[in-house]
Amino acid sequence: MQHQQIGKALKRVEDPRLTSGEGTYIDDLNPIGNIHHVAILRSHHAHANIKEIRTEKAEKMKGVKGVVVGKDIAELTKPFPVGVSNPVKYYSLAINKVRFVGEPVAVVVAENRYLAEDAMDQIEVDYEPLPAVVDIEEAMAHDAPILHEEIGTNIANQRFFDYGKTEEAFEEADVVISHKFKFPKYSATPVETYGVIANYQESEGQYTVWSNFHGPFTLQSVMAAALNVSSNQLRLIVPKDVGGSYGIKSGVFPYIVLMSIVSRKIGVPVKWIEDRQEHLLASSSGTDRVTWIEAAVKNDGTVTALKMKMADNVGGYIRAPEPACLYRTHSNSTGAYRIPNLQMETIAVMTNKCPTGLIRGYGGQQLYFPLERMMQMIARKLNLDPAEVLNKNLIRKDEFPFETASGGIYDSGNYEKALKTALETVKYEEFKEKRQKAREEGKYLGIGLACIVEPSGSNMGYVTIALTPEERAKSLPKSGCAEGATVSIDPMGGIKVRISTVPTGQGHETVSAQIVAEVLGVKPETIKVIAEMDTATSPWSVASGSYSSRFGPIGSSAVFQAAQKVRTKLLRIAEHQLKVPIQNLKISNGKVVVQGHEEKQLSLKRLIGTAHWNPQDLPEGMEPGIHESAFYTVSTAKSPREDDTVNGSVTHGFVADAVTVEVDAETGNVKILDYVTVHDAGKLLNPLIVDGQILGGLAHGLGGAMYEELVYDKNGQLLSGSFMDYLCPTATEMPEITIKHQETLSPVTPLGAKGLGEGNTMSAPVVIANAVSDALQPLGITIDDLPLSPNKIWNKIQESKKNITALKEELT
C-alpha cells in the first residue's frame, strides 16, 4: 500500500495544548455546581476487625456535610463481580474488617478538602488487630492467617494446564534445569493521580461520573453491577486529557462506585483527587510473583518442554480484571520459541497487601523474567553461547502464522533477523573480548540478551481461562476485542472523528487524524479528533479503552474502517454524479478524480454538500448526512477451546534486547553501558510516537529492573510510601538507548500494524538481570530476584566472596 499520511513521523497534535497549559485534566473540571470535596480515612492496619467507628465529632464540624462508612456501602451496593469461581466480597469501603494498609474505611464530605481532612482526623475507629500475611508462599501454607473466612483459603484461583507431551519430553531430555524466581511488586506512577467527580440525580436514579478512568470498559459492567443499576444509569465521562496511566488508572473503578454512593448518601456532587501517598499506598499495583520453572533440554540447547508453576499475589482482595495477570500472557507462555510441550500451574493468592490490577506490561515482565533467565542458565549449563541457544529455539520466519502450545497465534514475524540486528548493533563478539579483558583486570562487565514476544490487542476471551472448561460452559462464551469509532462530516465539510480508545498520552488523536486524512485524501490538520469518552454518546463496546497496546492493532483499525465507510459513501455519490464507475475513481487532495481523465473531478466539499444540502441528488436509497460508525474485531480472537487453548491477543510483536553493563564490585552499583532494542511491531503508524512509546516503556522496565519496589514489612506495613523510598528512574538514570525497527506486517489488521509500547517494560527487567548475571558469573552469582539495587548486589557479592574464601580454605 502506498501511504500518504500513515507512517509519517507527524508531530503530535496534542502537544501544543499540553505544553501551553491548556490541557483539560480531571482536576481542571468543574462540570456541575455545588461540588463538595472529600477526604478518605484509611486503615493503618494490614489486617484487623473493625469494632466500632465513631463519626459524631467529625459530622458536627463546621462545613462538614456528612460521613459515609462501610455499613452505608453494604446497604447501597453489591460486592464487585470478579471472574473466578470462588469470589470474595470486595466493596469500595471496608466492611467490618480491613485487609490491607490504606484500605478506605470512611469518607468525609465537606465544603473543601481542608475541612474534610480536618474532620477526618476526628473520626475514631476501634480496631482489633489480626495477624497479617504478606508472603506468597506463607499465604498458601495451611496454617496461614485467612483473609476471607467465607472462602476459608487465601487461594483465589488455581488452575492446571497440560499441553503436548510434557512428561515424555522431560523423560527424553538430556538435561533438566530448574530454578525458582521471585518478581517484586511494583507500580506505575503517573504524574496525575486518580480523580473522580460524581453526581447522583435522585429523580432519575442516574449516576454521572467524571473520572480519569481509561477502561477496559468491561469494568463499566462491574461498576454498574456493584451499584445495582442498569448500565445506562451509570454514565462515565473521561476528560480530554489524562496525565498518564500506564495501566494503573483502570484501578480507579472502586472509587467511581464509592464516590457515586457518597454523592447519593450525602446529596451533593462530590470531587475526590487522590494524593501521592494515597496513590502509592492504596491505588493498585502489579502483582509480585513466585515462579518455579523447569526446562527439558537437549544437549544442543533445544528446549523441548517447560513446566511452570506461578503464584501471583493479588493483595487483600481479588478484584477485576485479576486474576488476568496470570493469563494475559497465557498463549505466549513459551515466548519466542518453538517449545511444543508445556505444563503450567497458575495460582492467585491473597495477602495483606494492596490489591493489584493493570500496569504496563501486565504479566509480561513476570513471565519473561523466569523464562529468559532460564534461557541464559541453559546456555551456561551446556557451555553454549546464550545467543546460540536463543537462535536455536527461535520460531523460524517460514513458520508464521505460528500456533503455540497453549493456543496463541503469532500472526507474523522475523525473529532471527531481529536478534541478528541486535547482536550486530551491540557488537556482540567484540564485547565478549572486552569482557574477557576486563575480567583479567578484575572488572565485571556483562552482556545480557532477551527475545520476547509482545502481545497486543487482548482477546476478551482469555480472561475466562481462569475458569475450568466446565465452569466456562455454564455461561455464554466470550471472545473478540471489539472497538468502535465514528467518522462524520458536517454540512460545511468539517471532518470529525470520535474515538473510544481513551488515550492517556499515546497520541491517538494524531494517529487517528493521519489515518482518516489518508483515507479521505485530505490534510491531517483539517481533521478534529474527539477523544473524550462518554459512555452515553461515544461509539464503544466491551473491550474499549487503552490497555494491552490495543490502539495499534484495534483502535486504529476501527478508525480506518469507519473512514472507509465514509470514503465509499463519497465515492458512490461521485459515481452517481460523474456517471463513472466507482472502480475508476480515486480520492486525492480534497477531490474525487476520474483515473486517466484528471480533468473530470468533483470536490469533496461538493459531494459532502450534496449529502446534507441536497439529498435529492443522492443515489437511489442512500441516506442523507455523513456519519459512519464502525466496530472492529479480529476473527482470530476466539473464545477458549475445551482443551484450554486460547489465542489471548490478536497481534504479536517482537523485541530483541541486548544490554551491556559494568558492575562495581565495591559498591554493587550497576552501570548500563549500552541498551540496544530491536522492535518489530508491523507497520509503524507514526514512527515519532513509536519511539516515544518505546522509551517510556523502557523507563518503566528499567524501574522494575533496578529501582522500584513496594516493600512491605512482615506486618503488612508499606515501607516505601513516598518517592523518597519508592525510587522511579528519572532522565538522569536513563542509559544510552539505541532503537532499531523492522516492519513485518500483520496479516490480521488492515494496516498491518501491531501494538507496542509495553515490550521493553516486559524485557528490561530480565535483560538487565541477564547482563548482571553474566557480569558476575566469575563470582558464581545468579540473579533470581529484583530490583537490582546496589544494596542487593553488594550483599550477593559479599556472600559469594565469603563462600569462595571458605572453599579455598577447605582446599588448602
Add this chain to the structure above:
Amino acid sequence: MNGNGKMELPGLKEDVFNSLLEPELLQKCMMGCKKLEKIGENKYAADLSVGIAAVKGKYEATIQLEDVEFPNHYKIIVHGEGKPGFVNAEGVIDLSDLENEETLLEYTYTAEVGGKVASIGQRMLGGVAKLIISDFFKKAKKELQRREKTD
C-alpha cells in the same frame, strides 16, 4: 526495630526504681509528652507529639507496666495511636546496684509502627527511636542528679 543500652544513674536502685515510675518524671523526660496521668495500677495515659521525618503528629498513648519486680525489673508496654498511624513498643528494664550509691540501668526495646509513620518515616525510624529513648534516660539522669543536689 529493636535496640538496647545502659546507663549509670545516681541513687540507690530502690529510689531510682520509684522515681522512674513517677508520672511527673515520666512527663518531664519524655520527648513531646504533653500530658501524662496515672489511670490505674501500673497504667498511664499520655498525649505524645512526635515528628518522624515528614510525619508530624499527635498520638494518644497508653503505657502499661508488667512483670514488675521491685526494685530490679519491669517491662513497659507502650501503645500509641494517632493520625499518622500507630506505635507499639516494648521495653525491658533491669536495675542493679553499683558502688557509690549508683544504679546501673540496662534496657532492651522492640518497636513496631504502622500507617503513615511506616510508609513515609521508615528510613528515619531506627534513628528516631534511639534518639527518643536515649534522650529520655539522659533527661532522667539529669533530673535524678538535680534531686540529689536539692536533697
